[in-house]
Amino acid sequence: MLIESYLLEQFEAVARCGTLLKASEDLHISQPSLSRSMKKLEEELGVSLFKRENSKISLNETGKLAADYARRALEANREMVERVWAFDRSLRTVSIGSCSPFPINSLIPVLQEHLPERTLSAELMGSDEKLLAGLRNHLYQMVVLHHCPEDKDLFCQRYLDEQLYISVAKEHPLAKQNSVTFEGLKGLRILMTAHVGFWMDITLEKLGSSDLLIQNSMDALGELIDASNLPFFNSDQMLKAGYQPPDRVALPITDPEAHATYWITCMASEQQKFRSVFSAVRGNMLRNHSLGLTLE
Amino acid sequence: MLIESYLLEQFEAVARCGTLLKASEDLHISQPSLSRSMKKLEEELGVSLFKRENSKISLNETGKLAADYARRALEANREMVERVWAFDRSLRTVSIGSCSPFPINSLIPVLQEHLPERTLSAELMGSDEKLLAGLRNHLYQMVVLHHCPEDKDLFCQRYLDEQLYISVAKEHPLAKQNSVTFEGLKGLRILMTAHVGFWMDITLEKLGSSDLLIQNSMDALGELIDASNLPFFNSDQMLKAGYQPPDRVALPITDPEAHATYWITCMASEQQKFRSVFSAVRGNMLRNHSLGLTLE
C-alpha cells in the first residue's frame, strides 16, 4: 500500500497553507482539483484526515499525524532525486584542487584534451591537509600538492617545480645582485595577490604581514605594478610564460622554502580513469627536462 | 521535483529481481509496461540508470545509488500509511489493563454500553507499575489497579472491593470455622489458575509455591474442582456472581492482604472522554453500597 507522491505533495501544501484555496494557488492547480485529491487521499488511506464544517476545512488529529509523516516521505523522495543528480554530475565533472595557482593554469589544457567529455572545476586551497581531506570526501578527484603523500590508497606523480623570484625595478639597489634571500627582502614593501595558495603561508612566515601589500584582485596588482616601482613576487614558471614587465629584473630567492615541487595526486582506485592524463603529464615533464638540458 | 511512488516501487522491484521479466511477474504487471516505466523514470530524472546490452539490462553505478535511496523513500511512504492506520485504530479502540481478572469481567459490559462505537481490548497484567507504564505509553487508555496512584497527571476513581475466600468441601475440618487465615492454610494443597493477576503474587508470598496447584486453563481448574475435594480460592465477587459448586463452603481469609480495593485510572487528559463510564461506575458503586446496607 503506497500513496502516490503527488497526493503527498498536495496534502503537505494543504497542511502548510491551512486552506484549500491558498494551497491550490501555491501548487498552481485549481481548487476543485485539490478538493478531489484530498478526498481521494482519505479514501485510499481509508481514514478521515479533515474536520469539515460548512466551507471550512482543517486537519483533525489523524491529519496532523499524517502531515508529519507525509513531510518525511516527501523529504526522502526529494533526497533521492538530489543524490542521484549529484552523483550523475560527479560522473561528468572532474574537480581538481591545488595548493598553488600555476599548476591549475598549466593542468587545465591537459585535462581538457584528455577528458573532453567532462566538465572541469578547479579550486585553490592553501593547505595540503585540506586538499587530501577533500580528495577522500570526493570533493576533488585530483589534487596538486607541494609534498608527496605516502598513503597506500593514493596515487602520486611528480608534476613540476617552481622557483620563487622577486621582480624589482632596474634602478633598485637589489637589481645589481643576481640572487636574494628572504632575509635580504625584509623591510621592503612587496606587492602580491591573495590568491597564491600555500605561497601565502611561506611569505607571511618569512617576511611578516607588514612587508606585504596584498591585493584582492589580479587587476589591482597589475595596475599597481604598472603605476609604481614597487617589487613583486614572480616565479621561474611565470617568467617562462613571459610574465615580466619592461624595466624590471627578476632575482631568484635562494632559501629552500622558495622552491616548490608539485605532485599530482588522486585516489589509487581512480588512477585508471586518469591514466591518459598522467601519461601526458609524464611526457611534458620529460620534454621540459630535456629542453632544460639543451638550454644549459 | 518528485518521483511518483509507483515508479519507485517498480524500480525497487527491478533492482531486487535483476530482470524486467521477473520484476514484472513480482509486480503482477506486464513486461512492456515495466520497460516503459523504467524509461520514464530515467527520463524524469534526466539520468541513465541502466546498462542496456542487447536484451539484457542491469543497474549502472547511478542506478545502484538510486535504488538505495528509492528503498528509503518507499520505506518512509509505507511508514506513513502504517502510522496513520495505527493511530486511527487507536482512536476507535479502547484498551484496558487490569491487575485482576474480576474487574475486567465486570467492566466490559459498562464500557460496551458507554463506548458503543469503540472496540474493546482487555489485558491482565500482574503489577501496578507495568500497568501505569502501559498507560503512559498509550498501550492502555484505562487501567484497574489495586492501589490509588497519587500522580497529578492521572485521574483515579475507586471502583470496587474484593475479598479473597477459600472454598473447601463440607467434610473438610476447616468447614466448621467461619473464617481462616493464610497461616491456617499452610500445608493444604489448593487449586488455582495462573490467570489471577496480582493475587498470584499475594498467594505465592503468603503460602509458597509448594502449596499451590496452579492450572494454566480455566477448564482444567473446573474439571479438577468437580473431580476432587481439593480446596480452591474464591472471592466475595465470584460468590455474588453465583460461582460456588455444591458440597462446598466458602470461608473468608481475614489477613489484610486478602482484601483488595480496585481503582480505575486513566490519563487526566482523557478523563473527559471516559466521563460517562466513570459516572456509570460511580452509580454502580452507590447502588452496591446501599444494597449491602439493606442486606445487613
Added chain:
DNA sequence: ATGAATTACGAGAGGCGTAACTATT
C-alpha cells in the same frame, strides 16, 4: 528455439480545468 527487452497500438482510468452550485461571513 528460447528467453529477455523493446516497439506499436488501442482501451480505460484518472487528474485537471471550467463552470455552476452551496454555504458562511
Added chain:
DNA sequence: AATAGTTACGCCTCTCGTAATTCAT
C-alpha cells in the same frame, strides 16, 4: 457581496495489456 469548499462535465494525459519485433544464447 465575497469567500471557501463541493459537484458536474468534458478534455487529455498516462498507465496498462496484447501483439508483434529484435537480439542473443
